[in-house]
Amino acid sequence: MLNIAVIGAGPMGLAAAYELGKQGHQAEIFEYDDRLGGMSAHFDFDGLSIERYYHFVCHHDYALFDLMRELDIYDKLHWQDTHMGYYYNNALHKWGDPFSLLRFPHLGMIDKLRYGLHMFLSSKRKKENWHALDTDDAVSWIKKHSGSRAYDVLWKRLFELKFHHFTDNLSAAWIWARIRRVGRSRRSLVQEQMGYIEGGSETLLNCLANEIRQQGGKIHLSTAATKIVTEDRKAIGVQTADSLHKFDAVISTIPLQYVPRLVPDLPEQIQKQYKNITNIGVVCLIFKLAKAVTKNFWLNISAPDIEIPGMIEMSNLRPLPDHIVYVPYYMPQEHPKFKWSDDRIIEEARQYLFRINPELSEKDIIAVHASRYAFAQPICQPEFCDNLPPMKNVIDNLLIADTSYYYPEDRSISESVDLGRKLARMLCG
Numbered sequence: 001m002l003n004i005a006v007i008g009a010g011p012m013g014l015a016a017a018y019e020l021g022k023q024g025h026q027a028e029i030f031e032y033d034d035r036l037g038g039m040s041a042h043f044d045f046d047g048l049s050i051e052r053y054y055h056f057v058c059h060h061d062y063a064l065f066d067l068m069r070e071l072d073i074y075d076k077l078h079w080q081d082t083h084m085g086y087y088y089n090n091a092l093h094k095w096g097d098p099f100s101l102l103r104f105p106h107l108g109m110i111d112k113l114r115y116g117l118h119m120f121l122s123s124k125r126k127k128e129n130w131h132a133l134d135t136d137d138a139v140s141w142i143k144k145h146s147g148s149r150a151y152d153v154l155w156k157r158l159f160e161l162k163f164h165h166f167t168d169n170l171s172a173a174w175i176w177a178r179i180r181r182v183g184r185s186r187r188s189l190v191q192e193q194m195g196y197i198e199g200g201s202e203t204l205l206n207c208l209a210n211e212i213r214q215q216g217g218k219i220h221l222s223t224a225a226t227k228i229v230t231e232d233r234k235a236i237g238v239q240t241a242d243s244l245h246k247f248d249a250v251i252s253t254i255p256l257q258y259v260p261r262l263v264p265d266l267p268e269q270i271q272k273q274y275k276n277i278t279n280i281g282v283v284c285l286i287f288k289l290a291k292a293v294t295k296n297f298w299l300n301i302s303a304p305d306i307e308i309p310g311m312i313e314m315s316n317l318r319p320l321p322d323h324i325v326y327v328p329y330y331m332p333q334e335h336p337k338f339k340w341s342d343d344r345i346i347e348e349a350r351q352y353l354f355r356i357n358p359e360l361s362e363k364d365i366i367a368v369h370a371s372r373y374a375f376a377q378p379i380c381q382p383e384f385c386d387n388l389p390p391m392k393n394v395i396d397n398l399l400i401a402d403t404s405y406y407y408p409e410d411r412s413i414s415e416s417v418d419l420g421r422k423l424a425r426m427l428c429g
């Protein structure tokens with residue numbers, strides 16, 4: 001039996017520890033935050049326990065389904081027909097099915113057909129065929145297949161608000177994988193369907209934590225790992241603020257940007273590779289409202305004077321006591337808005353909500369909260385993998401990964417639990 005440290009209690013770290021326990025090893029998790037979950041963590045939002053960041057499940061999140069079956073909580077997974085909308089300039093349009101596309105007034109018929117066909121074929125493209133897209137940049141790929149007009153009308157503003165100055169250097173494979181994941185989550189060609197976990201992601205996180213403890217594992221919250229200690233190029237322990245904990249091996253699942261500080265003994269060349277990975281942060285607002293903004297779960301927004309690419313009305317997916325709307329602002333940390341106070345960002349977003357639904361007013365806002373995550377999303381340029389250091393590098397008994405390692409797939413709980421379990425199996429041979 002090995003004693004193994006896992007750094008980070010997000011879905012990846014928890015899944016790694018759970019799998020280690022299943023294989024008969026002793027896992028000990030160190031988590032900086034005061035709670036489980038990382039990006040999928042809950043908080044108390046005016047009496048409602050809900051994720052700090054919106055979370056939904058897609059039809060092909062198989063690794064998540066397998067884990068939920070194993071944990072005997074598969075019955076907590078529910079599916080709901082959902083709607084999408086597109087707020088374009090000053091009008092709300094139905095979106096997300098062929099009829100809505102045909103009715104959309106801002107594109108000609110040829111552009112609509114090209115766009116529709118491109119989205120359809122992208123959702124049908126086989127997962128293993130992503131390599132052919134890996135060298136292309138996303139904007140050129142979209143323009144080539146959907147046409148420049150469709151890119152300018154439907155994508156440009158969304159990309160610029162989400163990816164900012166990285167927009168022209170995004171991997172086509174990465175954007176395709178996102179289109180595919182969401183595009184395949186449908187009950188039929190005309191009906192999108194999304195899933196949610198009853199009680200939210202916390203249901204899964206708590207269940208994993210209970211299993212880990214029952215297997216004899218330990219979870220230390222509010223305990224940051226400050227250093228992975230090595231000896232003769234082998235990981236031998238984890239340093240925290242007050243002690244050195246000795247282990248046979250270590251798995252790190254924290255964002256790669258923290259790795260150079262955590263593992264100072266890595267050669268400079270590898271440190272540089274981690275430092276070169278770019279990432280954007282998020283300031284995510286959550287509103288509790290007395291009235292719905294729209295009936296859509298997902299609303300794309302493209303208007304010259306609205307600086308958010310969309311909003312997610314969670315109560316249109318999950319039954320919740322009030323109307324819950326997330327408004328994410330994705331930004332590089334050096335973006336001036338990242339330094340705005342919560343109040344200032346909330347005030348801006350509040351005006352956007354009133355504009356999209358003029359029937360909403362101040363009295364309908366019951367509560368609002370802002371959460372920030374510094375490294376919310378790696379930015380994946382073409383051939384992203386080529387620049388990633390291997391998960392197992394020159395230090396023995398040490399594995400390092402984060403959401404970047406399931407490229408071209410976008411970050412998700414399902415991919416993180418899948419990779420977490422794989423890391424555990426890699427370490428146990």
Ligand SMILES: Cc1cc2nc3c(=O)[nH]c(=O)nc-3n(C[C@H](O)[C@H](O)[C@H](O)COP(=O)(O)OP(=O)(O)OC[C@H]3O[C@@H](n4cnc5c(N)ncnc54)[C@H](O)[C@@H]3O)c2cc1C
Nearest residue numbers: 008010011012032038039053055056224225411412413416
């Ligand atoms: C805005 C937003 C929306 C999302 N929407 C969805 C969605 O709809 N569906 C979906 O499936 N997924 C979604 N995700 C993604 C999902 O939340 C992530 O893929 C998943 O949580 C990643 O888990 P992880 O364990 O790999 O990493 P993380 O969640 O980043 O966990 C890493 C953990 O490491 C901890 N840590 C950092 N430094 C240290 C240290 N020195 N010592 C100890 N611990 C440390 C952090 O506190 C954190 O808990 C979303 C994420 C965001 C930000």
